[in-house]
Amino acid sequence: CATVSNISVSGIGTSGQESYGYFSSGTSSFPFTDGIILSTGRIGLAVGPNSNIVSDGSTNWLGDNDLETALGVSNSINATILEFDFQPVSNKISFEYIFSSEQYLSNPGSNQCNYTDGFVFLLKEAGSTNPYQNLAVIPGTNIPVKVNTVRGQGTICPPANEEFVGGFNGFDHPTNFNGQTKTLVAQADVIAGTIYHIKLVVADQGNNLYD
Numbered sequence: 001c002a003t004v005s006n007i008s009v010s011g012i013g014t015s016g017q018e019s020y021g022y023f024s025s026g027t028s029s030f031p032f033t034d035g036i037i038l039s040t041g042r043i044g045l046a047v048g049p050n051s052n053i054v055s056d057g058s059t060n061w062l063g064d065n066d067l068e069t070a071l072g073v074s075n076s077i078n079a080t081i082l083e084f085d086f087q088p089v090s091n092k093i094s095f096e097y098i099f100s101s102e103q104y105l106s107n108p109g110s111n112q113c114n115y116t117d118g119f120v121f122l123l124k125e126a127g128s129t130n131p132y133q134n135l136a137v138i139p140g141t142n143i144p145v146k147v148n149t150v151r152g153q154g155t156i157c158p159p160a161n162e163e164f165v166g167g168f169n170g171f172d173h174p175t176n177f178n179g180q181t182k183t184l185v186a187q188a189d190v191i192a193g194t195i196y197h198i199k200l201v202v203a204d205q206g207n208n209l210y211d
Contacts, residue, residue, distance in 0.1 A: 002086040002093070011080035012061050017042050019057075019080040028174035031183055032096070038202045040078040040117065041211040046100075050173040053102050057208035067201040070120045070134040071144045078211075079203035085126050087195050094187035095121065097136070098166065099202075102210035103147045104179025106155060106168050113157035115205055118146030121186040122199040132199065135186035138164060150181050177211075 011019030021043045024034045028048070037043050041056025063076025099119045105112060122132035136145045138161050143149050151157060152165040159165075166180040190196060204210070 002088045004086045007084040009082045030174040038080040040204045048174045048176050049171050050169045050176050054211045055209040063203045064201045067120045067203050071118045073205050075206045076203040078208050081201045083199040088190045094185050098180050099145050100177035100180035101147050102178050116146045116148040117204050119202045126195040126197045
């Protein structure tokens with residue numbers, strides 16, 4: 001549905017230890033058969049079961065200004081970024097995604113409710129100086145998807161947009177994350193034949209803990 005060019009990806013790690021890559025669900029119950037994974041730590045640590053808290057990354061691994069602008073946060077860290085140009089052949093684009101985090105704690109302290117790692121799916125015309133449009137938002141709103149905007153009941157942290165919460169994970173889960181959103185869709189109207197730039201970023205906020 002599109003011609004893709006100028007692909008770049010950045011994060012951390014050496015061969016086999018990167019914070020980005022490709023996955024296949026294999027025989028697991030993960031809802032996507034295959035796709036890409038972007039993490040704030042090494043992606044090998046994202047594989048289930050959900051047996052421990054993953055707090056990979058480094059305080060020397062920088063965040064991303066465009067993510068901070070889109071999410072309304074500061075002090076991002078451990079950003080993994082995938083970006084590319086594409087020329088659509090139709091007038092609409094859409095991508096399915098799930099946002100997972102170790103910050104979905106079943107028994108958090110009150111100070112942990114304000115940390116809000118997040119993900120952005122940024123779009124604009126290639127070469128444009130206009131601001132990005134963030135497509136990773138709560139459906140029907142302009143609220144960005146992050147830990148404290150999609151959160152369920154059951155903890156001292158206030159719930160938000162519970163209908164999009166995928167739930168807390170027990171030990172027997174395909175990923176090693178505490179919780180995630182349901183499958184969400186990043187979508188936008190575009191002009192066929194026009195070249196656009198897409199930038200996907202995931203990052204921690206404030207520290208490298210809780211990938």
